[in-house]
Amino acid sequence: MALLLWLYIALFSTLCLADDPYVFYDFKVSYITTSPLGVPQQVIAINGAFPGPVLNATTNYNVVVNVHNQLNENLLMTWSGIQLRRNSWQDGVRGTNCPIHPKMNFTYQFQVKDKIGSFFYFPSLNFQRASGGFGPIVINNWKIIAIPFPEPNDDIAVLIGDWYTNNHTALRTVLDSGEELGLPDGVLIKGKGPYRYNKTLIPDGIEYETIN
Numbered sequence: 138m139a140l141l142l143w144l145y146i147a148l149f150s151t152l153c154l155a156d157d158p159y160v161f162y163d164f165k166v167s168y169i170t171t172s173p174l175g176v177p178q179q180v181i182a183i184n185g186a187f188p189g190p191v192l193n194a195t196t197n198y199n200v201v202v203n204v205h206n207q208l209n210e211n212l213l214m215t216w217s218g219i220q221l222r223r224n225s226w227q228d229g230v231r232g233t234n235c236p237i238h239p240k241m242n243f244t245y246q247f248q249v250k251d252k253i254g255s256f257f258y259f260p261s262l263n264f265q266r267a268s269g270g271f272g273p274i275v276i277n278n279w280k281i282i283a284i285p286f287p288e289p290n291d292d293i294a295v296l297i298g299d300w301y302t303n304n305h306t307a308l309r310t311v312l313d314s315g316e317e318l319g320l321p322d323g324v325l326i327k328g329k330g331p332y333r334y335n336k337t338l339i340p341d342g343i344e345y346e347t348i349n
């Protein structure tokens with residue numbers, strides 16, 4: 138009986154993996170020049186976008202992300218807060234993953250499980266996330282497991298965080314010397330600074346976004 142049950146579970150879980158849908162993403166990680174706080178700076182973009190694209194999946198989905206490192210330094214991408222089934226070592230943390238060398242690709246593959254909600258990915262090495270390279274992750278509920286609240290009409294990912302106009306290398310040098318970083322130069326919302334937060338510094342006509 139126990140053996141039968143074990144066989145059943147083994148067979149069932151194999152079939153499960155084969156049947157569960159796949160989503161594929163291609164992440165080209167490179168520098169772009171942009172001026173979120175009015176000062177031009179090199180920012181880490183995914184497929185030319187800062188922040189990067191939404192990684193959108195549903196419970197049980199198999200997620201395949203080909204990360205192509207176009208930076209001139211090592212890279213590791215961390216999938217923060219989500220459950221990685223079957224390949225939990227691909228969490229993108231130094232020690233469990235080898236770094237992706239410049240100009241090299243690495244394909245992450247994992248299955249997302251029942252921890253639904255909004256999360257984010259970011260580059261975990263060398264303080265790079267202070268220069269960008271991050272983006273939202275949305276894990277939706279499996280339709281046959283209802284959520285205990287009405288289905289939202291829409292899902293808009295909004296990333297908000299401190300921002301410095303100095304890059305991650307410069308900021309690391311400050312920290313390594315034992316100094317503090319001091320107050321950030323501003324706060325970015327979806328990669329954009331406050332609209333004309335300084336009318337002397339920031340000319341009219343800069344990019345902004347309205348969310349309804």
Ligand SMILES: *[C@@H]1O[C@H](CO)[C@@H](O)[C@H](O)[C@H]1NC(C)=O
Nearest residue numbers: 191193194195275277292293
């Ligand atoms: C995420 O994917 C689901 C289907 O799996 C789709 O209904 C939803 O609109 C997508 N959301 C985003 C933000 O792309």
Ligand SMILES: *[C@@H]1O[C@H](CO)[C@@H](O)[C@H](O)[C@H]1NC(C)=O
Nearest residue numbers: 163164165203204205241242
């Ligand atoms: C690396 O990824 C890029 C797309 O990001 C692709 O064009 C290229 O063929 C990949 N290289 C290898 C060796 O897989």
Ligand SMILES: *[C@@H]1O[C@H](CO)[C@@H](O)[C@H](O)[C@H]1NC(C)=O
Nearest residue numbers: 168178179303304305306307
């Ligand atoms: C980071 O900033 C330093 C100066 O503070 C500069 O020398 C370096 O080239 C910058 N790195 C990148 C990748 O922009």
Ligand SMILES: *[C@@H]1O[C@H](CO)[C@@H](O)[C@H](O)[C@H]1NC(C)=O
Nearest residue numbers: 175333334335336337338339
């Ligand atoms: C705007 O920037 C200018 C130039 O850096 C500075 O002199 C001024 O104090 C700033 N104004 C505000 C309101 O921060």
